[in-house]
Amino acid sequence: xxxxxxxxxxxxxxxxxxxxxxxxxxxxxxxxxxxxxxxxxxxxxxxxxxxxxxxxxxxxxxxxxxxxxxxxxxxxxxxxxxxxxxxxxxxxxxxxxxxxxxxxxxxxxxxxxxxxxxxxxxxxxxxxxxxxxxxxxxxxxxxxxxxxxxxxxxxxxxxxxxxxxxxxxxxxxxxxxxxxxxxxxxxxxxxxxxxxxxxxxxxxx
Amino acid sequence: xxxxxxxxxxxxxxxxxxxxxxxxxxxxxxxxxxxxxxxxxxxxxxxxxxxxxxxxxxxxxxxxxxxxxxxxxxxxxxxxxxxxxxxxxxxxxxxxxxxxxxxxxxxxxxxxxxxxxxxxxxxxxxxxxxxxxxxxxxxxxxxxxxxxxxxxxxxxxxxxxxxxxxxxxxxxxxxxxxxxxxxxxxxxxxxxxxxxxxxxxxxxxxxxxxxxxxxxxxxxxxxxxxxxxxxxxxxxxxxxxxxxxxxxxxxxxxxxxxxxxxxxxxxxxxxxxxxxxxxxxxxxxxxxxxxxxxxxxxxxxxxxxxxxxxxxxxxxxxxxxxxxxxxxxxxxxxxxxxxxxxxxxxxxxxxxxxxxxxxxxxxxxxxxxxxxxxxxxxxxxxxxxxxxxxxxxxxxxxxxxxxxxxxxxxxxxxxxxxxxxxxxxxxxxxxxxxxxxxxxxx
Numbered sequence: 001x002x003x004x005x006x007x008x009x010x011x012x013x014x015x016x017x018x019x020x021x022x023x024x025x026x027x028x029x030x031x032x033x034x035x036x037x038x039x040x041x042x043x044x045x046x047x048x049x050x051x052x053x054x055x056x057x058x059x060x061x062x063x064x065x066x067x068x069x070x071x072x073x074x075x076x077x078x079x080x081x082x083x084x085x086x087x088x089x090x091x092x093x094x095x096x097x098x099x100x101x102x103x104x105x106x107x108x109x110x111x112x113x114x115x116x117x118x119x120x121x122x123x124x125x126x127x128x129x130x131x132x133x134x135x136x137x138x139x140x141x142x143x144x145x146x147x148x149x150x151x152x153x154x155x156x157x158x159x160x161x162x163x164x165x166x167x168x169x170x171x172x173x174x175x176x177x178x179x180x181x182x183x184x185x186x187x188x189x190x191x192x193x194x195x196x197x198x199x200x201x202x203x204x205x
Numbered sequence: 206x207x208x209x210x211x212x213x214x215x216x217x218x219x220x221x222x223x224x225x226x227x228x229x230x231x232x233x234x235x236x237x238x239x240x241x242x243x244x245x246x247x248x249x250x251x252x253x254x255x256x257x258x259x260x261x262x263x264x265x266x267x268x269x270x271x272x273x274x275x276x277x278x279x280x281x282x283x284x285x286x287x288x289x290x291x292x293x294x295x296x297x298x299x300x301x302x303x304x305x306x307x308x309x310x311x312x313x314x315x316x317x318x319x320x321x322x323x324x325x326x327x328x329x330x331x332x333x334x335x336x337x338x339x340x341x342x343x344x345x346x347x348x349x350x351x352x353x354x355x356x357x358x359x360x361x362x363x364x365x366x367x368x369x370x371x372x373x374x375x376x377x378x379x380x381x382x383x384x385x386x387x388x389x390x391x392x393x394x395x396x397x398x399x400x401x402x403x404x405x406x407x408x409x410x411x412x413x414x415x416x417x418x419x420x421x422x423x424x425x426x427x428x429x430x431x432x433x434x435x436x437x438x439x440x441x442x443x444x445x446x447x448x449x450x451x452x453x454x455x456x457x458x459x460x461x462x463x464x465x466x467x468x469x470x471x472x473x474x475x476x477x478x479x480x481x482x483x484x485x486x487x488x489x490x491x492x493x494x495x496x497x498x499x500x501x502x503x504x505x506x507x508x509x510x511x512x513x514x515x516x517x518x519x520x521x522x523x524x525x526x527x528x529x530x531x532x533x534x535x536x537x538x539x540x541x542x543x544x545x546x547x548x549x550x551x552x553x554x555x556x557x558x559x560x561x562x563x564x565x566x567x568x569x570x571x572x573x574x575x576x577x578x579x580x581x582x583x584x585x586x587x588x589x590x591x592x593x594x595x596x597x598x599x600x601x602x603x604x605x606x607x608x609x610x611x612x613x614x615x616x617x618x619x620x621x622x623x624x625x626x627x628x629x630x631x632x633x634x635x636x637x638x639x640x641x642x643x644x645x646x647x
Contacts (some may be wrong), residue, residue, distance in 0.1 A: 071314075080590045100233040107237045107253060117249035124253040127234055131257075135227040135372070148370050152263050156256025163251035179246035186251045187239065190258055 022137045023065060029130040030058040033102060036123050037110035047112045054105035061098035065137060099134050103127055121164035125157070159190050215273040215296070220367060220376040222268060224261075228373035231257040263371050272297045276363060276380045279347070285355050285390040285483075291348045291382050293363050298324060298344070301367040301376070305346045310361040312354035312473070313385075319346050353474055355389035355482055355528050388524050389479070392487030393630040396639035397495055400458060400578055404551045408457025409496045413642075416454020423451050458497045459513050459549045462488050464527060465558030465565045466505035471587035477559035480584035480627035482527055484557040487631055489523050501526055502547050504558075504565055510547035542571050553578050553643075559585035560611050560622075573618045580638060581615060581622045582631070 034054045042051050070090065110123050136143065146153075163186045224232060238253030272295050279290040293305055298321070306318035321344045350360065360382040367376035403412045411420040424440045427447035440448035464485040469478035485501070492499045493515065500513035501523045511519075511526055548554070554577050558565050572579050589604060591597035615622045623634035632639070 081592070097229070097233075099230055103230065103234050104237050107234075107241050107250070111241045111245050111247070111250070115247055115249070117252075120247075120249040121252045124238070124256070127253060128256050131227070131230045131234060134230070138226070149260070149372075152259055152371065153256060156259040159255035159259060160252035163255055164249050167248040167251075176246065179248070182248045183242050183246065183251070186248045187242070187254075190251055190255045193255075193259065 025133040057101035304366040310359040316349040352387040389482040394491040403456035411453035412456040418455035420453045459552035463556040467562040481557040
């Protein structure tokens with residue numbers, strides 16, 4: 001029997017305290033995503049520039065999330081300089097995908113550090129958590145809404161661990177060719193798993 | 206709410222599948238991880254890409270390619286700030302959760318998006334398929350919204366997003382809605398201005414002249430030919446000769462509302478044009494309610510008018526003209542003399558204007574010289590911003606002095622200028638004029 005239950009609001013106006021509580025994980029993971037690749041410190045040069053970019057992107061992504069409910073105001077005659085500045089600032093803030101900038105900056109910052117596979121693996125976990133936290137905060141959803149994704153996420157994390165472990169294998173020859181072979185092998189394994197696991201999970205039981 | 210017979214038919218619309226915002230971020234993470242791994246030759250960066258790639262590769266099967274959709278507005282005609290709704294019905298979403306949101310157009314305020322759980326309703330067989338069984342199973346979503354500013358305006362686009370289980374991709378269908386006719390919210394007005402001289406046309410306003418009305422005017426001595434039923438017996442007993450009661454004649458009053466749409470200054474929603482239209486709308490509704498004959502002249506980039514008339518249909522015509530005339534100022538439109546057809550002799554002219562355009566000031570002068578009783582409601586509540594510098598302060602002062610001079614010259618011509626802030630009742634500024642019968646010197 002076909003049963004249609006009534007439509008339910010996806011997002012409702014929340015109390016400021018509750019909305020702030022939803023942003024707490026985002027703030028924590030933003031700080032972690034910036035601080036982790038910068039640890040134990042940045043040497044200078046490009047690292048400082050990339051770290052600054054990551055901090056700016058993180059701060060502006062949080063600001064954009066907090067100002068998400070502020071409505072767009074059209075320009076008007078006799079507009080005060082302050083109003084005009086606020087309008088332009090909001091347009092710029094909403095026009096740039098700050099979380100993506102943060103992800104790219106954090107990865108670049110980690111690349112500027114010496115090789116440390118397990119540290120990079122944890123950064124991958126933090127960035128994935130950061131993206132999920134933003135997604136949940138945007139939709140005002142709880143962690144429970146990700147229940148059906150848990151197997152895929154666990155499989156993905158297992159693949160990440162595999163990639164990290166592969167890069168730490170001892171006794172492999174050094175050099176450009178060997179590194180390229182290793183990258184292609186790990187990427188190939190990940191792609192194969194990415195194709196096989198979803199098909200296996202959505203099979204008709 | 207349009208009834209079943211007025212409903213538009215279902216339209217088949219293509220579903221455009223794309224990455225969601227979450228999916229785009231995951232793709233960024235995956236591509237960044239892969240790029241860094243290749244550039245730096247460090248395989249551990251594949252760990253950044255692996256979970257994101259796996260999530261991106263997971264997608265729900267049986268994605269619908271089309272949805273059958275129909276949309277309508279609960280009300281085609283509304284007042285500013287009154288809540289109404291867009292009705293959207295769609296079928297064929299399959300096992301996907303649908304999120305229905307209204308992306309509001311300018312000056313429209315929409316409610317939150319609504320989620321419709323998965324249903325296994327087949328899409329209607331064709332555009333005309335509206336059978337009862339099909340209707341009962343089709344999700345029907347009511348999206349509340351309100352128009353914050355008058356005008357014949359678009360409502361916006363309804364977006365139906367079909368979300369897969371992993372929320373990585375979404376199928377998007379954009380549905381356009383009919384345009385909305387939003388009328389300005391009429392300003393509150395209880396009192397009316399009554400002229401001392403009314404045209405000799407039958408109406409409901411007691412005039413100074415004696416006639417056949419119902420309002421008592423006085424007592425006079427009986428002359429042969431008078432109607433006996435009007436004999437005033439107490440006066441007759443007192444004086445010893447026949448006296449009879451006289452009554453005021455009942456005349457109609459011609460009101461011409463002039464709405465100045467040449468300027469629109471101030472914040473949207475409480476700009477001078479908003480106040481002009483709300484004030485004009487309030488005056489039209491009130492004077493038509495008093496059975497006066499009301500006409501309208503909209504003084505914008507074009508000059509549009511409707512001659513005085515009465516009745517509900519006339520009210521609709523006037524309000525329609527009020528919102529449909531384009532505002533703005535054109536250098537080529539140098540008309541200052543308003544047409545005779547729009548201004549019947551002896552009419553009371555109510556001008557709603559910020560008095561910023563020289564043409565409307567010249568028109569008011571011209572009307573006064575032609576002997577019309579003109580009352581100006583000044584709706585200017587904004588002034589140009591200045592940055593605090595000496596030159597800027599001087600410019601602002603000159604601007605203010607010029608505005609004062611314009612208003613003073615109006616008063617010198619015998620045109621009362623009252624200021625209305627746009628938020629309070631119109632009775633407040635018009636009280637000095639509506640308290641007594643208005644006598645305008647010619």
